[in-house]
Amino acid sequence: MNVNDSQKFLDKVEGKNIDFLIGSGASSDYISTLSIGEKGNKHSIEDLLTAYNSQKMAQAFLKFLFFDSSVKNGLVSTIHIPEEAMDTLNSYKELIENMLTLSRHNGFERPKRTNIFTTNYDTFFEAAFDDISLEHPLAFFNDGSRGFFTREVSxxxxxxxxxxSGSIDTFRREIPSINLYKLHGSLSWSKKVLKDDQTIITSSLKNELLTKIKEESDTILKMLNQGNRIEITDKNVIDQYLSNIERNEELKDKLGIFEKDYSKLLIVSPTKRKFQETVFQKQYYQLLREFENELQKDNTVLICFGFSFKDEHILDLLKRSISNPSLQIFIIPYSESDIEYINSVLKGYTDVTFLRSPDANEPGCFSVLNNFLEGVYDIENN
Incomplete structure (x- = not known):
């Protein structure tokens, strides 16, 4: 969609039901994504797993690479956070501050609520919430968990x-709230079996299974590459590693153990068989249903950032959203190739507006999104 007037982006979204769809690109400055190939012709982890679909050991090796590059460092908190993750955390905090500002501008007739739907496993949003709640006591953050010592996710x-309502109940006012929906699960989630054999999902910064898998992956990395990170530039490198693995029975056994434990994590794995845990499967489909319900509401705005539009389930929901004539979709793209791809997969379904910096050479990033939310950029610059 082309916008030819100088109306501010904020004029388009204030007073609406505001939803965000956030993908792995949001955390990519700290957590890398596993892909090979040249820019504009990269192969994702999903592409690689599909290409090696019939090779059992290749599947285990690729999952190990994915875990090592894109998963294992994602359980961050404000208590123990690496220095190299601080810039990413601060970007998340600025985004949340802008969400709260938008909510406060909503009139009394609309809930002061913002929804974040994210496919990320990491806990940057939770860490940012933890910091900001100290500065904004009259703001409510909901990650879907309830409890004290045992926090059940549902x-x-x-x-x-x-x-x-104040200390003596003399007034009542709704305070801004932000709901966090982790569509693909979280590294903070674990399965817990209660005394009556009921199985629930709990949330905690202590994930014993994740710690165990980290130790297994570190051992495998030492055996494969003396503990140094493995750089994959093309499929020939993968084939060379696979050839070496086939000659090492101990390494094959450790990869098998790793893959078995990895499959127990409550995350959507980038494979055709996305998960094995029934309790997580129910949660996954309910969260997708919530996403679809939000898209069907009147006067809804969906702002997308860091999302590749390659997840089939979410893409199908977006395509079905064309039935809502009042839905507006705004996307912060990373590159021209992103714009071409998104236009191709949504062609004939719905119109989208791409939000870009006035500097055409600046890639889509947190600063672009936050500048639009702060009213720095006009929508005519898309």
Whole structure:
């Protein structure tokens, strides 16, 4: 969609039901994504797993590479956060600050609620929430978990409007709230079996399974490459590693153990068989349903950032959203090739507006999104 007037982006979104769809690009300055090939012709982990679909050991090796590059460092917190992750955390905090500002501008007739749907496993949003809640006591952050020592994660925990009444109940006002929907699971999630054999999902910064898998992956990395990170430039490099693995029975056994444990993580793996845990499968489909329900509401705005539009389930939901004539979709693209691809997969379904910096050479990034949310950029610059 082309916008030819100088109307501010904020004029388009204020007072609407505002949803965000955030993908792995948001955390890519700290957590890399596994891909090979030249820019504009890269192969993702999904492409690689599909290409080696019939080779059992190749599947285990690629999952190990994915875990080592894109998963294992994602459980961050404000208590123990690496220095190299601080810039990414600060970008998340600035985004949340802008979300709260948007919510406060909503009139009394609309809930002061923003929804974040993310496919990321990492806990940057949770860490940012933790910091910001100290500065904004009259703001409510909901990640779908409830409890004290045992925090149960459930889709039933999202349906709240939060009000502040003062110390003597002389008034009631709704306070801004942000719901975080982790569509692909989280590294903070674990399975817990209760005394009555009921299975629930819990959330904690202590994930014993993740710690165990990290130790297994570190051992494999030492055996493969003396502990140094493995750089994959093309499929020939993968084939060379696979050839070496086939000659090492101990390494094959350790990769088998790693793959078995990795499959128990409550995350959507980038494979055709996305997960094995039934309790997580139910949560996954309920969160997707919540995403679809949000897209069907009147006067809804969906702002997408860092998302590749290659997830089939989410893409199908977006295509079905054409039935909502009031839905507006804004996308912060990373490159021209992103724009071409997104236009091709959404062609004939719905119109989108690409939000770009006035500097045509600046890639899509947190600063571009935050500048639009702060009213620095006009929508005519898309």
């Amino acid at each position: 889709y039933e925990n999202y349906y709240f409007n939060v009000t502040h």
